[in-house]
Amino acid sequence: MVGGFTGQILNVDLSTGKHKVEALDFQLARKYLGGRGYAAYLLYRNGAHVEPFSPESVIVLSTGPLTGLPGTGSKFVMVTRSPQTGLFLDSYSGGHMSAEIKYAGYDHIVIGGRCDRPSYLWIDDGRIEIRSAAHLWGKSSYDTETTIKKELGDPAVRVMSIGPGGENGVLYACVSTDYYHQAGRGGMGAVMGSKNLKAIAIRGSQGVKVADGQALLNLMRNEMEEAFEQSEFGANRIRYGTTYTTVSTPVLGIMPTRNFQSGVPENIEGLNCFTMREKLVVKDKACFGCQIPCLKYSVVTYGDGAGTKLVGPEYETIALLGSNVGVYDIGLVAKANLLCDLNGLDTISTGNTIGFAMECYEKGLLTKEDTGGLELKFGDHNMVFTLIDKIAHRDGIGDLLADGVMRAAEKIGKNSSNYAVHVKGMEIPAYDPRGAYAMGLAYATASRGGCHRRAKPVEVPRLSADQYSQFGSRGNATLVKRLQDFREVVHSALVCDPALRFGFEATLGTMSRLFKYTTGWDMSEDELRTLADRVDTLIRVFNVREGFDRKDDRLPARFLKDPLPSGPAKGKVVDAESMETMLTEYYTLRGWDDRGVPTRDTLHRLGLDEIAGDIA
Amino acid sequence: MTCSLTHSKTVVNPRMARIHISSDALEAMDSPAVCQQCEDHPCMDACPTGAMVIDEQLGIVVVHPEDCTGCRACEAVCPYAAIFFDPEKDTALKCDLCGGTPECVKTCRLHALTFPTAKEAVIAAGTGGAEDCGNGEDCGCGDSGEEGGDDR
Numbered sequence: 152m153v154g155g156f157t158g159q160i161l162n163v164d165l166s167t168g169k170h171k172v173e174a175l176d177f178q179l180a181r182k183y184l185g186g187r188g189y190a191a192y193l194l195y196r197n198g199a200h201v202e203p204f205s206p207e208s209v210i211v212l213s214t215g216p217l218t219g220l221p222g223t224g225s226k227f228v229m230v231t232r233s234p235q236t237g238l239f240l241d242s243y244s245g246g247h248m249s250a251e252i253k254y255a256g257y258d259h260i261v262i263g264g265r266c267d268r269p270s271y272l273w274i275d276d277g278r279i280e281i282r283s284a285a286h287l288w289g290k291s292s293y294d295t296e297t298t299i300k301k302e303l304g305d306p307a308v309r310v311m312s313i314g315p316g317g318e319n320g321v322l323y324a325c326v327s328t329d330y331y332h333q334a335g336r337g338g339m340g341a342v343m344g345s346k347n348l349k350a351i352a353i354r355g356s357q358g359v360k361v362a363d364g365q366a367l368l369n370l371m372r373n374e375m376e377e378a379f380e381q382s383e384f385g386a387n388r389i390r391y392g393t394t395y396t397t398v399s400t401p402v403l404g405i406m407p408t409r410n411f412q413s414g415v416p417e418n419i420e421g422l423n424c425f426t427m428r429e430k431l432v433v434k435d436k437a438c439f440g441c442q443i444p445c446l447k448y449s450v451v452t453y454g455d456g457a458g459t460k461l462v463g464p465e466y467e468t469i470a471l472l473g474s475n476v477g478v479y480d481i482g483l484v485a486k487a488n489l490l491c492d493l494n495g496l497d498t499i500s501t502g503n504t505i506g507f508a509m510e511c512y513e514k515g516l517l518t519k520e521d522t523g524g525l526e527l528k529f530g531d532h533n534m535v536f537t538l539i540d541k542i543a544h545r546d547g548i549g550d551l552l553a554d555g556v557m558r559a560a561e562k563i564g565k566n567s568s569n570y571a572v573h574v575k576g577m578e579i580p581a582y583d584p585r586g587a588y589a590m591g592l593a594y595a596t597a598s599r600g601g602c603h604r605r606a607k608p609v610e611v612p613r614l615s616a617d618q619y620s621q622f623g624s625r626g627n628a629t630l631v632k633r634l635q636d637f638r639e640v641v642h643s644a645l646v647c648d649p650a651l652r653f654g655f656e657a658t659l660g661t662m663s664r665l666f667k668y669t670t671g672w673d674m675s676e677d678e679l680r681t682l683a684d685r686v687d688t689l690i691r692v693f694n695v696r697e698g699f700d701r702k703d704d705r706l707p708a709r710f711l712k713d714p715l716p717s718g719p720a721k722g723k724v725v726d727a728e729s730m731e732t733m734l735t736e737y738y739t740l741r742g743w744d745d746r747g748v749p750t751r752d753t754l755h756r757l758g759l760d761e762i763a764g765d766i767a
Numbered sequence: 768m769t770c771s772l773t774h775s776k777t778v779v780n781p782r783m784a785r786i787h788i789s790s791d792a793l794e795a796m797d798s799p800a801v802c803q804q805c806e807d808h809p810c811m812d813a814c815p816t817g818a819m820v821i822d823e824q825l826g827i828v829v830v831h832p833e834d835c836t837g838c839r840a841c842e843a844v845c846p847y848a849a850i851f852f853d854p855e856k857d858t859a860l861k862c863d864l865c866g867g868t869p870e871c872v873k874t875c876r877l878h879a880l881t882f883p884t885a886k887e888a889v890i891a892a893g894t895g896g897a898e899d900c901g902n903g904e905d906c907g908c909g910d911s912g913e914e915g916g917d918d919r
């Protein structure tokens with residue numbers, strides 16, 4: 152028996168209320184592991200051009216062979232076709248839900264159909280029930296979670312839910328779990344909303360077998376502990392979590408400021424990790440199984456943010472709901488974060504979109520007539536709070552902004568698309584590629600659009616200038632592919648990649664051993680590299696099948712045309728030539744043709760012959 | 768995780784653990800519960816079947832699952848809420864100190880769990896010595912059980 156997996160896939164049809172348990176295919180599991188990889192296979196098999204908001208669309212809720220086991224922090228992923236981009240969408244979240252899914256007995260849960268009225272799904276080991284959510288519709292994600300725990304009579308039940316944003320089809324509505332964790336990006340919450348699915352509650356009491364428990368414990372206790380002690384990032388990761396990035400990006404001059412008009416925040420002291428630690432953080436918290444408690448439980452006791460309690464804000468949120476909208480007080484950012492969480496909105500897209508609206512207002516492209524009398528000014532935190540609420544409820548100007556910057560710019564017209572900072576419809580997070588061209592390639596090639604979770608090569612090119620060029624193309628394709636490949640493995644495993652990289656500075660070698668001790672499989676580093684390539688290429692084929700190729704692997708106008716006004720990257724744009732060179736090199740490394748389409752040879756090498764016909 | 772894996776050798780299942788952490792997520796309060804190995808062992812005194820006995824070597828109460836009926840008399844009297852139940856067999860689970868060297872203590876990287884001497888039987892977590900424990904229920908240490916790992 153193979154360890155690590157539960158061996159079961161649960162299929163739920165919300166339209167009929169029926170479910171069926173299907174056996175995991177272990178041959179496919181060896182090809183794709185779990186998480187992102189196996190879920191991509193399951194989504195692919197659901198067909199092409201599926202309308203995200205139709206009953207035919209599916210949400211694949213996935214774990215992997217390392218999830219819920221000793222090693223490091225556990226994650227789950229939700230996979231669907233994004234309503235925001237039309238691309239493959241994978242949204243990750245930490246907390247404790249991931250492990251619970253495994254203990255309930257499932258590697259994957261595939262949810263299709265549509266409930267005829269507001270409902271939630273209750274999975275108690277093998278008992279599956281669709282229950283009314285009439286009393287929950289309209290409630291915040293926190294209230295929903297608390298109410299469900301109460302009515303199921305067990306505070307230990309895990310809940311994931313949507314807020315008003317998801318109910319109202321905001322194209323960047325998120326899914327929240329354990330109150331403070333979000334599968335944030337790409338509109339997963341809106342897809343749940345379209346299915347009338349307010350929440351999913353899960354409780355599991357079953358065990359997961361491992362191949363060599365003692366070896367697993369030893370690796371975790373001894374070697375990973377030692378790696379941690381020697382890690383360059385380890386201590387800062389615990390003390391500051393992701394917010395430590397507020398130290399590095401301002402130095403590079405790439406922290407989004409006023410809708411990416413600058414990369415140098417005007418007052419970073421108001422937002423940085425030291426200020427946050429001192430003013431807000433009262434406790435360190437961790438996801439299931441994690442030895443690196445990077446989560447920061449914060450309480451705001453002063454000013455207009457007073458009364459706010461949450462885990463966060465994380466770096467991305469600090470940048471997008473802070474400097475990007477001109478707000479320089481960490482307590483106010485925390486409050487904006489909480490409002491997004493309660494409403495079920497992705498903080499990155501929300502902050503980016505509000506920044507865009509404020510710049511449009513500044514430039515006269517949006518006027519008081521459009522905004523219903525509101526003055527959208529950078530730095531006005533009350534306006535940020537107001538807009539979050541309006542977006543979630545599609546109220547007034549919020550309706551326009553709820554569709555994200557790409558669609559809003561199409562409607563506003565004039566030259567507003569010059570200020571819409573997105574890739575393929577997904578708003579860009581908190582690293583400006585003008586100060587690190589490799590990041591431009593990472594954005595252009597990320598499978599879900601403007602996303603930093605596939606690769607984040609912002610500092611490496613500067614630190615290893617002999618191998619990579621910070622303002623040019625040299626070496627960057629190799630770097631981006633390598634970083635992406637590591638994550639393909641970790642996100643299919645499925646555990647926390649920051650914990651592995653910034654905590655234990657783990658390599659594919661470590662992963663290979665973790666797989667050995669959990670599943671019992673001997674997976675060499677080469678096998679893992681091929682697996683990474685296979686997963687990446689399968690997802691590329693999915694996106695090509697939806698009509699995407701090189702013409703779409705582009706950066707927004709702002710990064711190509713507007714030079715950064717100050718800081719170490721002053722005067723820089725991502726020049727077109729570097730971009731094209733990086734793209735061509737990258738496609739070559741992946742075995743894709745000049746249009747960015749995987750070749751027949753590549754598909755054959757990766758064991759993907761059966762899908763070659765789909766993109767011929 | 769460590770607790771269940773150690774006792775079963777091959778299966779990770781926090782519900783089989785003998786140490787649990789309950790959390791109030793909104794207030795970020797995490798309270799680990801684990802047996803304090805009381806001298807006066809009210810649990811054993813309450814047990815009607817004799818399923819609880821003193822282990823000669825360690826001098827602590829251990830459960831013989833074959834004699835346990837799942838009546839929960841022990842659970843009702845335990846002042847530390849430190850008795851749990853096997854979800855399948857419905858028999859009592861309590862900390863047995865892993866025969867003298869608690870495995871959970873070896874796993875806790877943050878050293879929120881300490882173990883001065885076997886007889887003192889203090890896993891500091893249970894007495895509120897766990898300020899360092901950042902983990903909620905079911906964490907790697909407690910064992911019931913953007914870029915963060917989240918999406919932002």
Ligand code: SF4
Nearest residue numbers: 224438441445647916
């Ligand atoms: S490093 Fe942070 S995000 Fe990752 S598992 Fe640990 S606590 Fe969670």
Ligand code: SF4
Nearest residue numbers: 802803804805810845
């Ligand atoms: S189970 Fe409870 S009552 Fe029994 S010895 Fe342990 S702490 Fe005391």
Ligand code: SF4
Nearest residue numbers: 814835836838839841
């Ligand atoms: S549950 Fe088992 S151990 Fe506890 S009192 Fe009843 S018989 Fe004794």
